[in-house]
Amino acid sequence: MPNSILSDRLPSISEAGVAKTGSIRCEQASLSGSVSQRACVYCGARVVLNPITDAFHLVHGPIGCASYTWDIRGSLSSGSDLYRHSFSTDLNERDVIFGGAQKLQRAIDEINERYHPPVIFIYSTCLVGVIGDDVEAICREAEKKYAIRVINVQAPGFSGHKSLGYRLAGEALIKLIEPHGGRPKVKAINILGDYNLAGEIWIIKNYFKAMGIEVLSTFTGDASYETLIKSPRASLNIVQCAGSMVSLAEKMEERFGIPYVTLSFFGLDDASSALFKVSDLLGDEAVRKRTKEIVAIESLKTKNNIKPYLPRLKGKKAAIFVGGGFKAISLVRQFKALGMETVLVGTQTGTKEDYEILGSLLHPSAVILDDANPAELEAFMAKRGADILVGGVKERPLAYKMGIAFCDHNHERRHPLAGFVGVENFTREIDRSINSPVWAMARNDCPF
Ligand code: SF4
Known part of the structure; x- marks a missing residue:
């Protein structure tokens, strides 16, 4: 294994987080302040669940936690835009003393009167972890009262870091789809770990459509309650952002018998092999033939379009x-x-x-x-x-x-970097940025 930096490390640099030859130190707890840049558990859960477009995302905690809004993910929707609003129970000192349960109940009542969402995710943040509101009981009551799904995401920020939030979001999604398991399988896939940034999931879905492969559900880019509950019927899960979604994929394999494969749509080689892999796992001869044609056409076009940039990079x-x-x-x-x-x-x-x-x-x-x-x-x-x-x-x-x-x-x-079109966008952006004359000027000593 290469890549040691032990021999020439800068003496002032902390050892925390530095990968060492033969013993890579990672998946460690964050050290606050001087070392970690990771976001909190609640943020991890929110970035995974927030792209569900017709869900109501209610932050049960102080107003500061609600500063994580739609724009932390920026995923696009082809339907509802409810997910782009930010809602909070705005807990304050009084609620710390008397509890925030009544405020949460009132918020759920108001949400149902005004928005009628099919599902409400309640994010229980640090303060709720301390004062101990029985959010699970409130959710159960609300589900009975309104005949919708009300799911508690118990994600106090202090309980770990962003990765734990990903797992908790996976558990919330399992709670959502579990009642819809047990139906016969269809020859179709779910896409996990794509959040439809700049419309990337639409690009990828178009490839599958051209190949003749149906996409049942997407987790969670451009997802809705109705599409998510179809997911247990799929024959294969493809997982792009493995860090955020592999735990959900494992649970779906265990509960619904859906195998999964991890792959990436970033880069020419990765995008091509991802499409071939799915066609091999799911397709028949006709699907494989179409996949070969699509990859050949798109690869050639992409290679020609990026050729002028190569000498400059x-x-x-x-x-x-x-x-x-x-x-x-x-x-x-x-x-x-x-x-x-x-x-x-x-x-x-x-x-x-x-x-x-x-x-x-x-x-x-x-x-x-x-x-x-x-x-x-x-x-x-x-x-x-x-x-x-x-x-x-x-x-x-x-x-x-x-x-x-x-x-x-x-x-x-705001621009897609996945798929073949993403390779062109990425190459163009790298060229424009790296070869801009501004850097030479910025690095020169300014006399003023
Ligand atoms: S660390 Fe706690 S208080 Fe801060 S944003 Fe996360 S959940 Fe809210």
Whole structure:
């Protein structure tokens, strides 16, 4: 295994989160303040469930928790836009003393009078974990009273970090779909771990439609109550963002007998092999033939369209810091295909397996970091001479401060990066950013 940074680490940099040769240290508890950038448990649950477009997302806690709104995910809808509103019980000091149960009951009554949603997710945050409202009992009562689903997501932020929130969201989804299990299977798939950022799930669904494969449900991009409850009938689950959805896929296999496969639609090779994999697992000869045709046409078109950018990108150095390992792995492969070198890669919630794959893909001098803080990222990017950083909203100012290019590969972006069209968008964006004359100017000493 390559990728040790032990020999030349900067002495001022904390050892926490640094991957070591042969013993990658990851999946550790977050250290608040100086090290971790991970969001809280409630945030993890919210980002997974929030894209369910016709659900009512009610935050039971102080108003500050409700600052996580639709725009933390930015997923698009083809139907309802209820999910884009933010609702909170706005607990305050009085509720800490007397409890927030009555306020929650009143909120549920009001929601039903005004919105009539098919499902309400109640996110029980830190304060509820402390004062101990019996949210489960309130949910049971509300389900009986209104004949809708009211599901408690017990996610106090202090109980772990974002990854636990993903698991809790998976459990909430199982509660939602479980009553609809036991029906006969159909030859169709569910897509897990795609949140329809910039309409990506529509792009992927179009490929499957052209191949002749039906998509029953999507978790949770552009999902609705009616589509989700069909999911137990599928014959195969495909899991894209494994970090957030593999626990749900495992539960669906256990409860409904649906096998799953993890794959990625980011990058030419990954998108092509994802489509081939699904056609092999589910399709007949006709489906395989159509898949071959689609991949051949789209690959050729994409290769021709990105060709002019390749000489401008060759030899440039990339740094990556993203949420999960699956995306980091795809990005490393994408940069390799563009003739670029990845000199640093890090994730917030990558697993040991993710880091082992990354280790096998990277040059021995590359740096791998788990759950790094901005100071660590900055120091290692400067040391390795990165030309561009790929990350999320928290990393953007860091890149600009260092005078290097930046590519947003997180929930806030407005253009699709998945599928064949995503490869073109990604290449164009990397070129525009990395070859902008502004970086040379920004790095020069300004006389003013
Ligand atoms: S850590 Fe607690 S108080 Fe803060 S946003 Fe998360 S749930 Fe709310």
